[in-house]
Structures are given as structure tokens and as C-alpha cells.
Amino acid sequence: MASDNDDEDEQGGGGAFQPEVIKSYLAFAGTAIRRRWWLSIVVFVAGLGLTFLAMLYLPRKFTCTTVLMGQGSQVLEGNDRANPFAAAAQLVMSHENLERLVHQTDLIRKFEQRRPPLLALKDRIVARIFGEMDQDVKLAVQVGTLESALYVADEGGTLSVSVTWTDGVTAKELAEAARDSYIKTRHDAEMSAFKEKMTILEGHATRLRQEIDTLAAQIETLQKQKREKADAEDKTAAKGSVRSAPRRVFAGLPADVPAGASIEELKKKLDEKKKKLDDLDGERERKIREERAKVAELKLRLTPSHPEVVMAEQRVSLLAQPSSDVLLLRSEVQGLEDDIAQRNAMSSKPRTSGGGGGVGGDTLPPSVVGLLQQDDAVDPAVTAQLAGAVGRYGSLRDELRSARIQLDTAQAAFNQRYRVMIPAVVPTSPKSPKMRMILLAGIAVSLLLSLILPILLELRTGIMVERWQVHMVQLPVLAELRLPPRSND
Secondary structure (H helix, E strand, C coil): CHHHHHHHHHCCCCCCCCHHHHHHHHHHHHHHHHHCHHHHHHHHHHHHHHHHHHHHHCCCEEEEEEEEEECCCHHHHCCCCCCCCCCHHHHHHCHHHHHHHHHHCCHHHHHHHCCCHHHHHHHHHHHHHHCCCCHHHHHHHHHHHHHHHEEEEECCCEEEEEEEECCHHHHHHHHHHHHHHHHHHHHHHHHHHHHHHHHHHHHHHHHHHHHHHHHHHHHHHHHHHHHHHHHHHHHHCCCCCCCCCCCCCCCCCCCCCCCCCCHHHHHHHHHHHHHHHHHHHHHHHHHHHHHHHHHHHHHHHCCCCCHHHHHHHHHHHHHHCCCHHHHHHHHHHHHHHHHHHHHHHHHHCCCCCCCCCCHHHCCCCHHHHHHHCCCCCCCHHHHHHHHHHHHHHHHHHHHHHHHHHHHHHHHHHHHCCEEEEECCCCCCCCCECCHHHHHHHHHHHHHHHHHHHHHHHHHHCCCCCCHHHHHHCCCCCCCCCCCCCCCCC
């Protein structure tokens, strides 16, 4: 009965823990490994070698991240402090911008030069089979790869740009290029309004200057014809007429300035004219404020379309336009300034023209202003047109100077708007795969294979050396011989 119970326990009929069977399994495994120890060592060393080769040649992915900080600007956006990174992802990830990044970073050439060895081998095999790709196809491939590797996130006051690539240097270059491309795009967009305004003003000023030159030429032609006619009448007259007083040397001077006035006298007269002009402008501004206050009061009592409100608004519009006295005074101030500048230039050294100052720095010649200061106008209509054109030209020059100041101010504000919080640096460790995990997994798999393979080969021999092998095939056991304890056979 005891022998039958032992047989049932060997065959696994009982549910209790059987240490003898476990010891038998371990003894079989130990015997198999001892008999084929060289195979275990070879498998383990080969596994370690493959692990190190994988760590050396397995394609890696490096991630480079740069963070840009931005803040709102009242100069660029008025009183609205809008998000400085509005539509940042759309701008950076647009197809046009991605193509620009590929060209700027020379990504096609660098992609082939810095390709990992295994991937480069794969590319050569594909090229041998299907042929080389042309530049358009390579560009499309790089744009698609960059689109999947580039990540842009607006995190509320900061812009994060991340690039994941097969080498760290290219990842850094692409992250910097993407960040700078956004800054350049925003700069062009925000400065374009100021530049377009300057372009429009310069175009109007150029056309107005041509109109002034044309009107001045007409007046000079009429004056020449009048002088020729007067000379002809003098020659035919019986008695000589009294010659008129000689004209002043500087035609641009006002009528109340002596012909031989010195520079100090001209500067004194200029200060007086400027003060008078400031008084007139101040008086006009005061009247405009009063009229606007009346308009506001009328709007409170009446509807905006009421005739009194409309008439009050028209009065404000009329007051906003400079009067003929103000225009004439401005012309006199301009003539004095030009005359003083001309005398200073003649006293020091000649001034070269063509200095690239643009229309905004191109003043009218004194002769044009002098045509407006003559009492005996040959054609009052043409003279009035010239006076109006000169006034509008001066206003355009002032607006153009203001536009240039606004552009410079906006440029300075934009330079202070963005700051690089985290610069793009070459990553030192890959994002994937993890080298430590590969090493541990390689060691574990190599060790496991070095233990399993000898056991599997021992099982394939078909030699039964343990009791559990007999019971597994369910063969009847006639007898069991117990060997000496120290025998290994």
C-alpha cells in the first residue's frame, strides 16, 4: 500500500506540496546545464554581444525643447493686451513655413549625412531597388517627417517648441529655426501696418510734390511772360519808367524781413513766427474743444441727426482745417528755416544732395515759398492752388515723420516683447530607446536562454534519468533501483 501511495504521489495524484518532485526537476536542470555548460556560456555571451550591438546601433530619438516667453504691448496692440502667441501653432506648422524651415536648415543634406547606420543601410537598399528620389520627393518627405516631429504648444504666456529627431544636433537646429521663424513672422505682420502707412504717405507726398513743381513752373512761366511783355512796353514807351526796387536776394523770406538781414535777425524773426504760429494753433485747439463740448451737450439733449448737431459737427470740421493765415505762417516759418539752413551751409561747406532721406526729409526750395509771398500774383487761381498744395505737403511731411517715429517705437517695443526662457541645447541622452532598459532586458533574456537551451536539448535526447520522466509518459514500473548517493550516472 505504501508503494502504491508513493506511485500516486509521483504521478501528481495528490494535491499536497511535493518537494521530492521539485528537487527532481532541479536536479534534471542542473545535470543538463553541467553537461552543456559550454552552450550556456556561448548563448549568454552571444546575448550580451547582441545587446551591446543593439545599444550601439539601434536608432535613437532625441528631443530638444525651447521655451519662449511673451508679454502684451500697448504700443503694438493699443489698450488691448492680446495673447502674444495667438495662432502660434498654426503659423509654425503651416506647410509653407515647414518648407521654409527645411530650406533654411539644409535639412535634406543633413538628413542624409546624419542618418543612423541601420536606417542609412535601409535607405541604400530601398534606393537600389526603387531608384534614387528626386529633390521634390525628398522635400515632401522631409516636410512630412518634420510635421510629425515638431510640436508647438501655447501654454499661456509661454510658447513651447519641441522637436524629436534621430540626432540631437539636428533637433536643436530645427527647434531654434522654428522658434525664430515664429518671431520673424510676427515681426513682419506687426510692422507691416506701419510700413504700409509710410508707403501710402510717401506715395501721396511724391504726387503732391510733383503737383507743386508743376504749379511753380506755371507761375514762373507766367512771370517770365509778364516780364518780357513789360520790357517790350518799356522799349516802346516815350519816357522811361521808373525801375522797380530790386528784389531781395532770398526769395523765400517773408515780406516783413529786410533783404540784408543777418542770421541772428532771421533766427529772431523765426522765433517770433513760431510763437505766433503756436498761439494761433492754441487758439484753434481751444475753439475746437469748445465746439466739441457743445456737440456733446447737444447730443445729450437732441438726436445725433438733429440739424443743430449736424451744424455743430460741421463747425468742428471747419475748425480742424488750418486757416489761410496759419498756412501762410507755416510757409513763412519754413522759408525762414530753409534760408537759415542755406546760409549755414554756404558758410561751412557745400551739402551733397541725394542723401536717401526720402520724401519725409525733402523740403521745398525757397523759390517755391517765395512765389506765395509776392503781392502781385500773376494768376491768383494758380497761386491759391499752389498755396493749398504746399499746406497739404507740409501736413503729409509731418504725418510721415510721425509714422517713422511710430515705426521706430514699435520696433523697440517688439524687441522687448519676446524673451527666450529656455534656449535650445543639444540633448545629451536619447528620449527613446532607454539604454538602461535595453541593457537589463538583454542580460535577463541572455541568462534565461543560456539556462533554457541546455534543458531543451537534454529533453530531446529521449534518455530518462529522473523518476518524473517515467511517470509523465505513464509507463508501468516493474522495479526501481536506487543508486549510491554519490553516483551521478
